[in-house]
Amino acid sequence: MNRSNTHPLVRRFLPFTEWLPMLDAMTVRNDIWAGVAAGILILPQAIALATMAGLPPEIGLYTSIFPVIVCALFGSSWHVLSGPNTSISVMVATIIGGYASLGTPDWIMYTLTLTFIAGVIQLLFGVLKLGVVFNYFSHTVMVAIVTGVGIIIIIQQIGNFLGLTVNPGEPVQDTLYSMLFRMPEVNWWAASLGILTVVTGMLVKRCFPRQPAIIIAVIVGMAGGWLLEFLFGAGNTNVDKLGYLSLEILPLSAPDFSPTNFYEAAEGLMMGGFIIAFLGLMQSAVIARAMAVKSGQHVDIDQEVIGQGLSNVVGSFLSCYPSCGSFNRSASNIEIGGKTPLVGIVSAIVLALLVAFASPIIAQMPLSVMAGILFLVGAGLIKIKxxxxxxxxxxxxxxxxxxxxxxxxxxxxxxxxxxxxxxxxxxxxxxxxxxxxxxxxxxxxxxxxxxxxxxxxxxxxxxxxxxxxxxxxxxxxxxxxxxxxxxxxxxxxxxxxxxxxxxxxxxxxxxxxxxxxxxxxxxxxxxxxxxxxxxxxxxxxxxxxxxxxxxxx
Structure with a gap:
C-alpha cells in the first residue's frame, strides 16, 4: 500500500498507512538504530525538564514515551520526535505555580487538566485546518521567546546548582535577590558537581561535537558524586539527590473538571491551555517544515497539528504533561539516518527498558548535576551570534x-x-x-x-x-x-x-x-x-x- 492507492479518508484517520509500506529491511535497521540513540538521548532530558516543570521525574519519562508513540502514528512528519520541551516546561511551572504548592497532588492534578485542555485546543486547530496560521509567526518573536526562556532556565536552576532550595514559581528578580543573600549557605560540594557537569558538557560539545554531550556530562557528574561520597562520606557532602522513582507500566490518570477542584483555577488553566497549545504547535510546525526540507517529504501541517493535539489528549490520561516537537531530537534523528516514524516508537520502547532496569542508578543523580544539565540546555537556547x-x-x-x-x-x-x-x-x-x-x-x-x-x-x-x-x-x-x-x-x-x-x-x-x-x-x-x-x-x-x-x- 502506498500514497497513490490509499484512500484519502484512510490517510486522514490512519496516517501511518502512508509510511508503513516504506519499512523494508534496510529502513527498519536504520530506524531501529536511530530509535535506540533517541531513547538514550531523551533519558536525562526527560528527568531534567520534568523537574523544571515542578513535576516528579516519572512524569517526564511518561511524557517521553506515550505522546511520542501517538505522534508517530497520527502525525504527518516522518522525522519530528515529540516529548518534553523546554519552553513548555517553564510555562507549566508558571501557570500551575499560582494554584498549587510544588510537589503536591494538586500540582499534578492541575497539570493533567492543563494537558487535556491544550490537547483539545490543538485538535480544534487541526480539524478546522488552521495549521497554516503557524507559518506566519514571526521568526524574530520566536528567537526572543527562546532566548528569554534560556535566561529563565539558568536563573531558576541557580538554587539546585548551589545546593539551595528555591521556589520555582517566584519572579526571576526575587530568585536573584534570594540567592545573593543566601550565598553563605551554599553547599560547595554540590556546586562543585554542577560545575564539573557544565564544564564537561561544554568541552565535549566543543571538542567532540558529534558525541552526546548531555549524556557524557551526566555520567561524569554522577561519577564525581560517587567519588566525593567515597572519599568524604555522604553525611559530610550532604548532596541532595533525585531519589527513588516510582514507575508504573500503565500509569492511568485523568483530568479533573469537578467544581471543587477546577472552578478556582478555571480561568488560569483555560488561558494557559491556549498559550501552551499555541506555543507547542508553533514550535512543532517550524520543526516539521525544517525536517521536511531536509528529507524532501511533503508535510501536512494540519495533520501534524492533529497528531500533536491527540498526543496531549491521550497523554492526560497516562500521567503526561504537555509535549510538542523537539528540534534536538528531530535533528539527531534525521542525521543518524532515521527514515520513518518507527524511530519514535522504538525510542519510546528503548526508554521504557532503560528506566525499568536503570531506575536505581537514575535515583542517585545529584540535583546539582541535573541543574548543570539545565544550565547547558538554557545556554544552548541563547544564540549570541x-x-x-x-x-x-x-x-x-x-x-x-x-x-x-x-x-x-x-x-x-x-x-x-x-x-x-x-x-x-x-x-x-x-x-x-x-x-x-x-x-x-x-x-x-x-x-x-x-x-x-x-x-x-x-x-x-x-x-x-x-x-x-x-x-x-x-x-x-x-x-x-x-x-x-x-x-x-x-x-x-x-x-x-x-x-x-x-x-x-x-x-x-x-x-x-x-x-x-x-x-x-x-x-x-x-x-x-x-x-x-x-x-x-x-x-x-x-x-x-x-x-x-x-x-x-
Whole structure:
C-alpha cells in the first residue's frame, strides 16, 4: 500500500498507512538504530525538564514515551520526535505555580487538566485546518521567546546548582535577590558537581561535537558524586539527590473538571491551555517544515497539528504533561539516518527498558548535576551570534526582539506569547503592504543552506519588490552589512515575494555585486519559476549564476 492507492479518508484517520509500506529491511535497521540513540538521548532530558516543570521525574519519562508513540502514528512528519520541551516546561511551572504548592497532588492534578485542555485546543486547530496560521509567526518573536526562556532556565536552576532550595514559581528578580543573600549557605560540594557537569558538557560539545554531550556530562557528574561520597562520606557532602522513582507500566490518570477542584483555577488553566497549545504547535510546525526540507517529504501541517493535539489528549490520561516537537531530537534523528516514524516508537520502547532496569542508578543523580544539565540546555537556547545579527537591524526587528525578550523574562512567558502573537500579526500586515527583511535562525535558516555553504546570513524577503520599496530593501541590506561586512554569503528566502519589477531586481543585483567585492556571495530562493523572465531580462541570472538561484517547488 502506498500514497497513490490509499484512500484519502484512510490517510486522514490512519496516517501511518502512508509510511508503513516504506519499512523494508534496510529502513527498519536504520530506524531501529536511530530509535535506540533517541531513547538514550531523551533519558536525562526527560528527568531534567520534568523537574523544571515542578513535576516528579516519572512524569517526564511518561511524557517521553506515550505522546511520542501517538505522534508517530497520527502525525504527518516522518522525522519530528515529540516529548518534553523546554519552553513548555517553564510555562507549566508558571501557570500551575499560582494554584498549587510544588510537589503536591494538586500540582499534578492541575497539570493533567492543563494537558487535556491544550490537547483539545490543538485538535480544534487541526480539524478546522488552521495549521497554516503557524507559518506566519514571526521568526524574530520566536528567537526572543527562546532566548528569554534560556535566561529563565539558568536563573531558576541557580538554587539546585548551589545546593539551595528555591521556589520555582517566584519572579526571576526575587530568585536573584534570594540567592545573593543566601550565598553563605551554599553547599560547595554540590556546586562543585554542577560545575564539573557544565564544564564537561561544554568541552565535549566543543571538542567532540558529534558525541552526546548531555549524556557524557551526566555520567561524569554522577561519577564525581560517587567519588566525593567515597572519599568524604555522604553525611559530610550532604548532596541532595533525585531519589527513588516510582514507575508504573500503565500509569492511568485523568483530568479533573469537578467544581471543587477546577472552578478556582478555571480561568488560569483555560488561558494557559491556549498559550501552551499555541506555543507547542508553533514550535512543532517550524520543526516539521525544517525536517521536511531536509528529507524532501511533503508535510501536512494540519495533520501534524492533529497528531500533536491527540498526543496531549491521550497523554492526560497516562500521567503526561504537555509535549510538542523537539528540534534536538528531530535533528539527531534525521542525521543518524532515521527514515520513518518507527524511530519514535522504538525510542519510546528503548526508554521504557532503560528506566525499568536503570531506575536505581537514575535515583542517585545529584540535583546539582541535573541543574548543570539545565544550565547547558538554557545556554544552548541563547544564540549570541544570531542575536547580534538581529540587533544590527534598525527598526521593527530590533524593537520586537527586545520587547518580547524582556517580557518573557520579567513579565512571564504567557504574556510574552500573547505579545508575540500581536507583534506577528502586525508584522504580517506590514509585510503585505510593503517588503520586509526578517532574519532567519537555526532550523529555519538551515533549510536554505546549500551544500558547502557555512556562516551565511539568511533573511526572508517578503512583499512586493518594486521601485517604491527599493530604498527600504537597500537600507535593510546596509544594516546587515554592519554585522557581517558583506564577507559572508547572503541567502535571500524569497518564497513570500508577491511580485517584482526591474527596479527591485536591480536592488538585489546591486547587493550581489557588493557582496562579491567583499568576498561574499548572494544566493536567492524563490517559490516557483514565475519570475524567471524578469530575472533573465534584468541580468540577475547571469550575475548570480543559475547555481545560486533555487526554487522551493
Amino acid at each position: 544570531d542575536i547580534r545579527k538581529l540587533l544590527a537591524i534598525r527598526g521593527e526587528p530590533r524593537i520586537s526582539f527586545l520587547l518580547v525578550c524582556f517580557t518573557t523574562v520579567y513579565g512571564g512567558l504567557e504574556w510574552a506569547v500573547m505579545l508575540g502573537i500581536a507583534v506577528s500579526i502586525i508584522a504580517y500586515m506590514r509585510h503585505v503592504s510593503r517588503p520586509e527583511l526578517d532574519l532567519l535562525f537555526e532550523n529555519e535558516a538551515e533549510q536554505y543552506m546549500p551544500d558547502g555553504v557555512h556562516d551565511a546570513t539568511v533573511v526572508q524577503l517578503s512583499g512586493s519588490i518594486f521601485f517604491g520599496s527599493t530604498h527600504a530593501i537597500e537600507r535593510g541590506f546596509s544594516d546587515l552589512a554592519h554585522e557581517d561586512h558583506r564577507a559572508n554569503p547572503l541567502i535571500i528566502a524569497g518564497e513570500l515575494i508577491d511580485n517584482m519589477d526591474d527596479a527591485g531586481a536591480a536592488s538585489i543585483a546591486q547587493e550581489a555585486r557588493k557582496r562579491r567585492e567583499s568576498g561574499g556571495d548572494l544566493i536567492l530562493w524563490l517559490r516557483d519559476h514565475n519570475l524567471d523572465d524578469l530575472l533573465q531580462r534584468s541580468g540577475l541570472v547571469s550575475l548570480l549564476g543559475k547555481y545560486n538561484i533555487h526554487y522551493a517547488s
